Each structure stands twice: as structure tokens, then as C-alpha cells.
Amino acid sequence: MLFRTLWHRFFVGGRGSRLGFSDVGRSRFRVWPTDLDILRHMNNGKYLSIMDVARYDLLQRNGIGELFEREGWYPVVVGQTISYRKSLNPWKRFWIESRILGFDEQAVYIEQRFVRPDAARRPEVYARAFVRGRILRRSGGVVPVTEIIEKSGARPEELVVPDEVLDWGRTTRLPSTRDTAPSEWE
Helix, strand or coil: CHHHHHHHHHHHCCCCCCCCCCCCEEEEEECCHHHECCCCCECHHHHHHHHHHHHHHHHHHCCHHHHHHHHCEEEEEEEEEEEECCCCCCCCEEEEEEEEEEECCCCEEEEEEEEEECCCCCEEEEEEEEEEEEEEECCCCECCHHHHHHHHCCCHHHCCCCHHHHHHHHHCCCCCHHHCCCCCCC
16 A cells, blocks of 8 residues: 555645645545456555545545654554445546544544445435544654644534444544453454
């Protein structure tokens, strides 16, 4: 994915307009032969990897990447869920729409959609994902959401995480390592 990330950064992405914190970022891609599985459509795991590239593009264009660099922060995915509607086939162009939905007490939520034009040239969603991420400090530890909001200039009142997405985030959290019981699989 390093090659794809660099390709997108220097040849495809990076030319988009500056975005606000709550704006939708659109990142353009094409299905490469290296994205395919044995059934000759984009492998389900590639969707998740390409979503990383689109999130990076969003964070660069909305200025959050600069904040992370300045503060010594970096984002990590702690949960994601994706639903597929249609296959992406070899060489097809598509774009990913990425937007920050908002926060809970621990994390930031992002929605990402894989989109292609239909026969009438209207946007058609091929897959949709929700991502729950935490922001960590390179020096160690987690950045509190209140600090992220304060330093990013985010306006939480303009952001809405749907209740079902917040429920998903709560029900899929793993306990911290100090709270885990020995595995019953052992």
C-alpha cells in the first residue's frame, strides 16, 4: 500500500481544494490488477486499505495533518465496519467520499463511501464504511477528545454521529488489557 499511497499523494491527490473540518473529501481511484482477488473483482481487504489512503487525503486537505505533525499526534483505527453493495471490477474508476461525523467520549468517527456513476451518470454507492479512530501521541498515550476539539477548531454542534453508529462503537469496543480475562480458547 505504500506505493499506492505515494502514487495518490503525488499524482492523483493533493490537488484538491482545501476543506473545512466537516466537509466531504472526494478522493479518486482506479481498480488496479493488484487489488483483485481470485474472482477478478476488488478484494474486500483492499477496500479497507484504500480507505486509509482516502482518510490521509482528507486529513491533509482539511489541515488536520498539519495539526497532527505539529502536536506529535497520529491516528489509529480502533474499529471499522463496511457493507458492500456492488463489486468494483478491474480498471474501473471510483471515488471515496470521506467525512468526519463527530466524536464520542473516546474517539472520532468517520464515514467513507465508495462511489461510481450509474448509467445515467448519477452517483451510486458501491460500499459504505464507518471508522472509529483514536488519536495517539508519539511520546505515548491517548489524546483526549476535548484536546482534539480545542486544538482542531472542530465545532461539535455541527457534527452528528448517528445513534446506531455510536451504539456500534460502544458494543464493539475491546476492553483494555488490564480488564481482559484469560481466553476461554486457551
